[in-house]
Amino acid sequence: MRRVAEKWPFRPTVRYARTLAEALRTETIGGIVMLFATVAALVxxxxxYESYAALRDTKVGPEALHLHLxxxxxxxxxxxxIFFFVAGLEVKEEFVHGELSNLRKAALPILAAVAGMVVPAVIYLAVSWGAPDAAKGxxxxxxxDIAFxxxxxxxxxxxxxxxxxAFLLTCAVxxxxxxxxxxxxxxTDHLNLIALAVGVALIVLYGYLQHKxxxxxxIYVPLALLAWxxxxxSGVHATVAGVALGLLTRVWTRDDEERSPSETADHYVRPISAGLAVPVFAFLSAGVRLDGSSLGMIFSDRVVLGVMAGLVIGKFLGVFGGAWLAVRLGLARLSEELQWRDMAAVSLLGGIGFTVSLLIGxxxxxxxxxxxxxxxxxxxxxxxxxxxxxxxxLHLRVRNRRSALDDV
Known part of the structure; x- marks a missing residue:
C-alpha cells in the first residue's frame, strides 16, 4: 500500500507555536533595525569614508591574549x-519540537533549503568560472538572511x-x-590543535552540565566565553562555538520548570542578537563607496556577477525547485492554504543574503x-x-487573495 505524502506544514505543538511566534516577531523587528544600520553605514x-574606515579598523582588546582586533x-x-548561538538553539528546537522533528514530514523545507544552497553555488561557479580566485567565493x-x-x-x-x-524560518534554520x-x-586557514582541543572540551563540559x-x-556564561x-x-571561526553551544542547550523542561533552558536562552539572547549584534555587524560591514568605479565593478568582475546571479536567480530556482521536487517525488504535499505562486514569491526572499553572505565574503x-x-x-x-x-x-498575491475572497 502506497504511503500518502504528508501535507506541509503539519500541525505544530503549543510549545513550538509559542516559540515560533516569538522568534518571528523578534527577527522581523531586528530586520528593520538592521536595515536602518545598513543605510546609516552606506550614508x-x-x-x-575615511572616518568610517578609521572606526571600522580601530583595534581594541588585549594583545597578550591575541584579541587585539x-x-x-x-x-x-x-x-x-551570539547570532549563531541563537541559530544553534533554533536548529535544536526544530529537530526536537518543530518542523524538522519528523524528517519525512519536513521533506519540503529540507529539500528546498538544500537545493537553495547547491543551485546558487553552481550558478556562481558557472558565471565566475576563470576569474582570479573565483573558487574562494x-x-x-x-x-x-532570515531577519531581512x-x-x-x-x-x-x-x-x-x-x-x-514557518517555511521561510525552517529553510533558514x-x-x-x-x-x-x-x-x-x-x-579555516590555520589550526592550533591544543587550543581547539581545550575549546572542544569546554563545549563538551557545557553539554554535560546541561544534560545533568x-x-x-x-556557570554557563564564563564557560561559554572561555569556549569562544x-x-x-584555534583558527576555527569562533561562530562555530556559538552553534555548538546552542545545539547542546537542553530543550526539555523539568517538572519544576515553566520553560526549558533553550527557551529561556532564546527569550533573553535573541533580542540581543537581532537588535544589537547583527545590526552592529551590518553597520561595520556594509559601508561601501557607491561611486562610478565601485558600481562599475559589479558588471565587470565575474566574481561579483556570480554572487548576484547566485543570490537572485540561484536562490529562487533552488528553493522553489527543491519544494517542487519534494512534491513531485511524493515526499510532501502543500496544504490547502498555500499555492505555488505563494511559494514562488517567498522563494525570491531567499536571495536576501546579507549577514552570513557578508561574513563569508x-x-x-x-x-x-x-x-x-x-x-x-x-x-x-x-x-x-x-x-x-x-x-x-507578494503584493500581487495579497491583492489576488483579497479579490478571491471578495468574489466568494
Whole structure:
C-alpha cells in the first residue's frame, strides 16, 4: 500500500507555536533595525569614508591574549557568535519540537533549503568560472538572511498565510546549519590543535552540565566565553562555538520548570542578537563607496556577477525547485492554504543574503580589500533586487487573495 505524502506544514505543538511566534516577531523587528544600520553605514561611508574606515579598523582588546582586533573583526567573530548561538538553539528546537522533528514530514523545507544552497553555488561557479580566485567565493550566495527576509514579508505581505513564515524560518534554520558547516570546513586557514582541543572540551563540559540539568548563569556564561576564546585562537571561526553551544542547550523542561533552558536562552539572547549584534555587524560591514568605479565593478568582475546571479536567480530556482521536487517525488504535499505562486514569491526572499553572505565574503576575500568591497556591493545589490522582486510578487498575491475572497 502506497504511503500518502504528508501535507506541509503539519500541525505544530503549543510549545513550538509559542516559540515560533516569538522568534518571528523578534527577527522581523531586528530586520528593520538592521536595515536602518545598513543605510546609516552606506550614508557615512559615502559622505566621509575615511572616518568610517578609521572606526571600522580601530583595534581594541588585549594583545597578550591575541584579541587585539579591529572592530569589524570583533563584530564578525564576537557579535556574530551570539547570532549563531541563537541559530544553534533554533536548529535544536526544530529537530526536537518543530518542523524538522519528523524528517519525512519536513521533506519540503529540507529539500528546498538544500537545493537553495547547491543551485546558487553552481550558478556562481558557472558565471565566475576563470576569474582570479573565483573558487574562494563559491559559498557566498548560499546563505539567506532570515531577519531581512521576514521584515520584507511582514511589511509587504502581513496578510499572507503564517505557513509561509514557518517555511521561510525552517529553510533558514537548515541554511544556517549548512553555512556554519561550510565556514568550519572550508574557511579555516590555520589550526592550533591544543587550543581547539581545550575549546572542544569546554563545549563538551557545557553539554554535560546541561544534560545533568545544572542551573546557574554564573556557570554557563564564563564557560561559554572561555569556549569562544579557545575556538577563536584555534583558527576555527569562533561562530562555530556559538552553534555548538546552542545545539547542546537542553530543550526539555523539568517538572519544576515553566520553560526549558533553550527557551529561556532564546527569550533573553535573541533580542540581543537581532537588535544589537547583527545590526552592529551590518553597520561595520556594509559601508561601501557607491561611486562610478565601485558600481562599475559589479558588471565587470565575474566574481561579483556570480554572487548576484547566485543570490537572485540561484536562490529562487533552488528553493522553489527543491519544494517542487519534494512534491513531485511524493515526499510532501502543500496544504490547502498555500499555492505555488505563494511559494514562488517567498522563494525570491531567499536571495536576501546579507549577514552570513557578508561574513563569508570577508572570509574569502578579506585579504583583497578591493575585491572584498566589490563583493559586498554585489551582495547589497542582489539583496535589494531580491527584496524588490519579492515585494512586488507578494503584493500581487495579497491583492489576488483579497479579490478571491471578495468574489466568494
Amino acid at each position: 557615512w561611508a559615502n559622505v566621509a 579591529e572592530l569589524v573583526k570583533w563584530a564578525q567573530n564576537g557579535l556574530l557568535t 563559491w559559498a557566498i550566495p548560499t546563505a539567506t 527576509a521576514l521584515a520584507v514579508l511582514a511589511v509587504t505581505a502581513s496578510a499572507m498565510p503564517a505557513a509561509l513564515r 537548515v541554511d544556517d546549519l549548512g553555512a556554519i558547516t561550510i565556514i568550519a570546513i572550508f574557511y 540539568r545544572v542551573k546557574g548563569m554564573w 576564546y579557545f575556538v577563536e585562537i 570577508d572570509l574569502a576575500y578579506g585579504s583583497d580589500p578591493e575585491r572584498a568591497e566589490a563583493v559586498t556591493t554585489g551582495i547589497l545589490a542582489a539583496s535589494l533586487i531580491a527584496s524588490l522582486l519579492a515585494a512586488v510578487l
